[in-house]
Amino acid sequence: MPQQNEQYESKESFYHLDLCCRMAAEKVGKASFESWTNGDYLRLSGQLFRQTNVQISPSTLKRIFGKLKTTDRYYPQKATRDALVQYNGYNDWDTFVAKYPKPVATKEEEPVDESTKNISAKTVSKKGRNIYIIAALIFIAVIIFWALQKNKSVQTVTSADVDLLCSKPEGEAPHSTTFTIKLANSFKGDKDKFTIDFGDNHREKEIDDGLTISHYYEVPGRYYARLKYNGTPVDSVSVYLKTNGWTATAQLQFDTSKVYPVNINRYTKTGKLEVTANEVSSAGVDTSKAFFVHFVNTKPLPVDADNFELNLWVSTSLPRPGIRCSQADITIYGEQSSHVARFIKPGCVTWALLNFSEIHHEGEREDLSFLGVDLTAGGRIKLKVVNKKATLFINDKIVHETAYRIPLKKFYGMRITFGGIGVIDGFALKDLKTGKIYSEGLTNIGSQSQ
Structure with missing residues (x-):
């Protein structure tokens, strides 16, 4: 049943x-x-x-x-x-x-003459098999045609053929803006193949020439909206939601349609950035379920995002309902791209992430076990970038080195996300060109050697 x-x-x-x-x-x-x-x-x-x-x-x-x-x-x-x-x-x-309308495999049956009623069962069986063979061949042909059309479209359209336009690329959270596309006169592709990825994990939407699409951003940050043609990015625009210092926003894992701002005024007295479970609950979050807390600071700083050193002392969440992996995500916002590192307990490294500008790594596809670390008792994270060469440290030990091609250019802020209740105990951001250190109201750990 x-x-x-x-x-x-x-x-x-x-x-x-x-x-x-x-x-x-x-x-x-x-x-x-x-x-x-x-x-x-x-x-x-x-x-x-x-x-x-x-x-x-x-x-x-x-x-x-x-x-x-x-x-x-x-x-x-x-x-x-x-x-x-x-x-x-x-x-x-x-x-x-x-x-993709379903193809018609055979014509409608014509009236059967009385003289054909005694047709053999063997002949009927052969005809039946032939119908299924024809239907299967048509289905395969449709798949091949779709694949060829997709490849043809990807090869045809480039960034010179289309522009993605945003009406209000800057503001504060919450923020609404609209997107349109403008096709060049030389465009020869299929206008129905465009979609837009808003850069905030909401579903992509189809967009066409002359169509205006509105989108609502709720959490402060810098978002990289990308126009795709048949799934391939062809243009992008940044949406920048500024803050005047640190903010905290909570979000349920399986209900990302709602966000819950959390008051963190007391961090200016303690030098730590943290929220309690009671404060998250008071903001409207059901803390018996899995949730995340985003600490965001998108106040522009005069820091070269391709030449800096970031030091953090963080403590990730202790086990609680829905929280076993105790992850901490660190995001550095640049002009058109970002750096992202997800630190997570060793048993959960399947969900680890590591992005440096155009270079993307996922624990589902490759071994990122070096990001597996238990930080529930606290630990030091250090990211040093020199001329687009990045070095990542955990507790003063180098765990990863790489170089990227597309520069981040200016530093547009950062986001630190905890699964559950996490704490930022210390912070120091150093511009390696000027030597200036920014602590942003938190305990400066730049000179410590934890």
Whole structure:
């Protein structure tokens, strides 16, 4: 007996679901999903949540993709199908279905003459098989045509063909702004292939020439909105939400549609940046569930973001409901790109992140075990960047070195995010060109050797 929240339909209705699955598999980077392992479904589940804010478990994805066999093939609800096609760059399921109409395999049957009624069962069987073979060939042809069109589009469109425009690129949180695109006269691509990634983990939206899209930003920071053509970035614009010092904003892990500002005025007296569980609860957060606290300071500072040294002494969250990995994310905002490092308990390094400008590393795809560290009792984090060469330290030990190409240029601020209740015990930001040190109201640890 099917569960009440499931939907089962005839095999003929799975044409678009199969097409959607193949598109998603190609975006993940492993088109042959028939050979996927559990890790591939975990990866897709995480990417879906980050892009659409819809949580689809790996086990549900296995049923959708046909990995888990059932008597009647599972057909997901509309909200789940919407999330899958949004991951592929479409507004909703209906838009996707309209974009790829199901091909008609055969003509309508003509009236049968009485003299043909005694046709052999063997001939009927052959015709039936031929129909399925033709339908399968048509389906494969559609997939190949879609892939060729996608590759053709990516090769055709460049940043010279289109501009992404933002009406209000600066302000304070909360902030609303609008986006439009302007196509060059030389544009030869498909106008329906554009989507916009707002840079704040909300789902992408389709955008067309002449169409205005409004977006609402809630948390202070610097966001890099990117225009994509058939999934490939072709232009970008920054949206800068300034602060006048440190702010704190809480957010539930599985309800990113709401944010909760938290009062942190007392940090000016203690030299520490922290909030208590009671203060987070008073802001409106259900602290019995997993939540994050974002400490943001986007006051512009005269610091070269490609030549600086950042020292932090942090204590991550002790175990609490929904919090076991005790992560700390550190983000440095530059002009058109950022540096991001996620420190997390050793058993959770699958979710580690490390980005230096255009260089991106994910624990789901490679070994980032050097970011696995238990900081619940406190620890020192140091990031030193000299002429676009970055060195990362944990407790005065070098754990990673790399060089990047695209400069961050000016320092536009930073964000420190804790899973649960974390504390910034000390802070020092040094411009390596001028030697000036900024502590931003916190305990200066720049001269200490922890």
